[in-house]
Amino acid sequence: MSKVIIVEDDIELRDSLIDYLSECGHDVQGAGSAIEFYQTLAREDFDVVILDVNLPHYDGLSVAAHLSESNDAAIIVMTVQGAIEDRVRGYKAGADLYMVKPVDCEELAAAVLALAKKRRRSDRTPEPSSLSWRLNLSEFQLTAPSGRCVDLTRNEVRVMELIAAQAGAIVSRIELMQFIGKGVVDPDSRALDAAISRLRSKVQSECGMTLPLQTVQNAGFVFAGDIRSA
Structure with a gap:
């Protein structure tokens, strides 16, 4: 059984594909936007990600580019x-x-099965800790999953401290500004x-590496990855 997520804003199409792939024996869930997907990805791993291109917040190609850098899902x-x-x-x-709609469900199911098998054969999943960003609050350092470090300013550490505490959730602009001590916040x-x-x-x-700190229009920011602070 493979873990699959379908990122598609057409609810009817998404639900029908979830039903079909579930009947084929896969563990399938859906997301209606890039942000919803990133929030789910912060909590779970997937064997196969099926992406629509025209998504709310971020298009599917930018999501694919991020995934190809930071994740080994097909x-x-x-x-x-x-x-x-x-x-x-x-x-x-x-x-x-790359599949062009309308997509035949049987062909999609076959593609999911083939890619999931190929992923398992490659056996290149790193240990979970090596996939994490690590924030050292006392040393003012952020370590990427690659192992390379970057020194942060005091305000950058404060930003990342709050982001790490709420990884996978949207942190509002006002909340972030107040946390880093900017007092009265001008929303503009x-x-x-x-x-x-x-x-x-x-x-x-x-x-x-690309820092997976995403801007959510008119809402705030979300960290689309695993981050641990100490």
Whole structure:
């Protein structure tokens, strides 16, 4: 039995695919948006991720690119966009298979089975601890799953402390600003966005990995990965 998640905002299509793949013997669940998927991924691992391209918050290709860097789940992109250039973008983003809607359920089930078997044969799942980001509060350091470290400023440590405490949940902008001690918060201020953008750039430059700290429009921020603090 393989663990599968279908990230699709069309509820009727998502439910029908869940039902079919479940009848084929897979453990299947669904998510209606990229953010919902990231929140689920912070708690669970999957053998196969089936992604629509047109999703709320983030498109499926950006999700595929993130997964290909940080996770070893097989990726099936499923979309109405069937032009050659669309397929090329999908494979470059990290898709193992690119399927054009409408998708035949039997073919999809066969693809899930084949990719899950290939993933198990590869036997390249790291220990859970090596998949985690690690925040050292006393040393002001963040360690990526690759093992490389980056030194943080005091405010960056405070940002990551709250994010780590609520990993997988959306942290509001106001809550984050108040936690790092900015007092009265101007909801229109872009200072926090600029600070987080600098943090992402620093982590990418020094660790060679993308910090999975996602901006949720009109809501706040969510950490789409496993992070542990000490």
